[in-house]
Amino acid sequence: MKYFLGLDIGTGGSRALLVDERGRVRQAFTAPHEDMRMEHALWAEQRPENWWDASRAAIQGVLRESRVTGADVRAVGLSGQMHGLTLLDAENSVIRPALIWCDQRSQPQVDWINERAGSEFVVRSTANPMLTGFTLPKLLWVRDHEPENFARVKKVLLPKDYIRFELTGEYASDVSDASGTGLFDVVHRGWAFDLADRVGVARELFPAVFESSAVTGKIHARAAAATGLAKGTPVVAGGGDQAASAVGNGIVEPGIVSCTIGTSGVVFGHLKEPAYDPQGRIHTFCHAVAGAWHTMGVTQGAGLSLQWFRNQFAPGSSYDDLTWEAAGADAEGLFWLPYLMGERTPHLDPYARGGWIGVTAKHTRADLIRALIEGVSFSLKDCLDLVAGLGVQIESVRVSGGGAKSAFWRQMLADIFDKRVVSLETQEGSAYGAALLAMPGSVQETCKRVIREVESVKPRDADRYARKHEVYKSLYPALREFYRT
Numbered sequence: 043m044k045y046f047l048g049l050d051i052g053t054g055g056s057r058a059l060l061v062d063e064r065g066r067v068r069q070a071f072t073a074p075h076e077d078m079r080m081e082h083a084l085w086a087e088q089r090p091e092n093w094w095d096a097s098r099a100a101i102q103g104v105l106r107e108s109r110v111t112g113a114d115v116r117a118v119g120l121s122g123q124m125h126g127l128t129l130l131d132a133e134n135s136v137i138r139p140a141l142i143w144c145d146q147r148s149q150p151q152v153d154w155i156n157e158r159a160g161s162e163f164v165v166r167s168t169a170n171p172m173l174t175g176f177t178l179p180k181l182l183w184v185r186d187h188e189p190e191n192f193a194r195v196k197k198v199l200l201p202k203d204y205i206r207f208e209l210t211g212e213y214a215s216d217v218s219d220a221s222g223t224g225l226f227d228v229v230h231r232g233w234a235f236d237l238a239d240r241v242g243v244a245r246e247l248f249p250a251v252f253e254s255s256a257v258t259g260k261i262h263a264r265a266a267a268a269t270g271l272a273k274g275t276p277v278v279a280g281g282g283d284q285a286a287s288a289v290g291n292g293i294v295e296p297g298i299v300s301c302t303i304g305t306s307g308v309v310f311g312h313l314k315e316p317a318y319d320p321q322g323r324i325h326t327f328c329h330a331v332a333g334a335w336h337t338m339g340v341t342q343g344a345g346l347s348l349q350w351f352r353n354q355f356a357p358g359s360s361y362d363d364l365t366w367e368a369a370g371a372d373a374e375g376l377f378w379l380p381y382l383m384g385e386r387t388p389h390l391d392p393y394a395r396g397g398w399i400g401v402t403a404k405h406t407r408a409d410l411i412r413a414l415i416e417g418v419s420f421s422l423k424d425c426l427d428l429v430a431g432l433g434v435q436i437e438s439v440r441v442s443g444g445g446a447k448s449a450f451w452r453q454m455l456a457d458i459f460d461k462r463v464v465s466l467e468t469q470e471g472s473a474y475g476a477a478l479l480a481m482p483g484s485v486q487e488t489c490k491r492v493i494r495e496v497e498s499v500k501p502r503d504a505d506r507y508a509r510k511h512e513v514y515k516s517l518y519p520a521l522r523e524f525y526r527t
Contacts, residue, residue, distance in 0.1 A: 044116050047271070048470075048477030049101065050283060051093050051122030051201045053078070053142065053305045058100035059473035060108050060115075063481070065492025067468055068110070071103030079139060084146035084384065084392065087139040090128045090204045097205050101269040112271040118209070118261070119480035120280030121287075121472040122202025124222040127180040130207075131194040138191050140201065141180040144306070144342055144383040146392035148179035151186065155179060155224075159240040167237040169228040171322030174384070174392045176224030181243065198247045202280060209269075210259030210277050213249035218285035218336075220251050221327030228335065229316050231328055252279040254286075254330035254479050278480050281330035283472040284308045284338055290475030291440045291466060292493040294331050294486045299429060299436050301422055301455065301463075302471060303445030307344025309425035311337050311434035323388040324428045330475070331485050337432050339387035339425025343380040343396060344418045345444050350382060351414055355407070361444065364411050369450040371408035376400045377514055378410075378417030379521075387425045389518055393525045399517055415451060416507075419458045420514040426459055438462040438498075442471045452499050458511065460504040465497040 044063040049056065055074040062068055073096035079087040105112060129137040141147070152172045156164060164172050172179060177200070185192040199207060200223070203215045220226040220233070225248070227234040235245050252258055257276045266273040280286060284302065288310045291300040300310045313335040318326040324339040343350075352359055381394035398413060430436055439461050445451050446469065456463040468474050481488050 043114070045110055045114050046477045046480045047101070047104070047115050047118045048473040048475065048480065049097060049118060049120055049205065050286070050473035050476060051097065051120070051205055052283065052472070053123050056093060056096035056100045057473045058104040059470055059477055060104050060110060061474065061477040065478070065488070067470060067474065069104050069108035070470065070473070071100050071107060073097070073099035073103065078142065082147070086142050086145040086383070088126070088142050089139050090136045090201070093201060093205060094208050097208070098268050101271060105270045112266065112269070112275070115271060115275055117276045117278060117480035118271070119278050119476035119478070120202040120206055121283050121476040122200065122205070122219070124200065124219055124282040124284065125175050125177050126201040127177050127184070128199040128201060128204045129184070129191070129195050130197045130199065132196045134207070137194050138184070138188065141183070143175055145180065146174045146384045148174045148183040149392050151179035151182040154182070155241055159237055163240070164237065165322070167234040168224060168226060169316055169318050169326045170224070171390070172224050173386065173390065175386065176222060178224035178241070178243070182241065195247060197249065199249060203249060206258065206277060209261055209265045211262050212259035214258040214279060215249050215251050216254045216279035216281055216330070217251055217328035218254060218330045219282035222282060222325070228326060228328055253332045254279050254281045255332065255485060280476050280479055284310055285327070285330040285336065286475035286479065287442060287471040288336065288475065289330050289478050289485055289489065290468070290471050291442055292489040293440065294334075294489050297435045297437045298440060299426070299434065300440045300442065301426070303344050303418070303441070303443040305344070305346045305349070307341035307418060307422050307445070309339045309422055309429055311429040311432070311436070313337055313432070313434065317432050319428060319432065322390060324425065324432070330479060337429055337434065339428050341380060341387065341418060341421040341425060342385055343382035344422070346382055347378065347380045347396065347414050347418055351411065362448070365415065365448040365450050367408045368412035368415055371406065371412040373405070373409040373412040373416060375402070376405055376409055376413040377517060378414040379517060380418045380421050388428055391522070391525070394518065395525050415454065416510070417514065419454050420511050422455070423458050423511060424515070436461060438464050440464045440466060442466065442469050453502070456499040456501045457503045458507045460501050460508070463499045464495050467494040467496045
């Protein structure tokens, strides 16, 4: 039997997934990461060395528990959290902890880029406005605040691409992940070096970029000894977590949209041609499918909202416990704004803050939880509406991620989206997509062959939720100026 390994470098952990040639998941193993370091409001950092520790443990674990040898793994695909700034020096040592996707400290650098290069030039160069979450303003924050570290930088890598370097010794990225750096020409699928020149960033800092199924290196002897994989095993370019998840959900052709609820939440639509929102409220990136693009809206604090509630107010409770509690509540007149780490879609506001609105003495803890899940779902509906506004066909929405494991939440999404919500046989998302990208043949044909729908949920309370969504949409504009005080 032939096997393919998908490795996803997430926020909470690194997950290795072993998939056979028929697309069946044989074994999975997750090694947790250290918690995010949040020394100040809006800051979020992780140690890249910890990603490598966890990746080694995940690969070792999946091989051990499956009783598959490294020699049986034909290729490795990579996926990972996007936007993270990983800095290597001339000795290939990590210079400082990575500023990760939800770090929002770089608004002054975003403003400077737009002033120096021109905001219109930025959009022409990258098909996206500059955002605090992107990699380029993070790099400039290091230049402005840690010049001694910036002077040591010899290579800038994204999280999964640092793991690629540890596995193969090669500097490389893929078009989908590079699209989220703020320095990538999404239309022409290459680095936007004219923009780099305008902001004074050296071109040689950035790795070569490939389409997602291209081989970018082979497992070297040191990595083979550290992981159990065979020396010489090919490693393909892979994809950013959202593009890889979309491959794992079969979003490789028009008509189907995905909604992934992890720490963040993402609504993802396939594009045959690049198209973007003039206001920059949703992203347009290269897809992990060669010659295709995608658009996506991002809710920063999706699963993060429920995780935060559990950690602060219900330690020891499982997510199943919390969603069961919410299912029996009403939350009438109560709203949750999920802006715990600022927001991307639709507000592009790093200063936005979360909170409950409309709390009364009648409301219970269960009401608070239900309102929280509703608020995250309303934010995802905002994303879906903007994706549809770019002309993306939406016949159904395929859901995945931790939130999608809840039947209660799936039904709520069907009602709020007013669309058929579909679950798949394999719910693995990014790691599964990474494994599929490592398989031979076209991504589209692979997905048609191995991805199977197993459940479909239809809306049954769409009108009530539509009325409530209208109230939800009125809350952020009313509070926007307050967030800046």
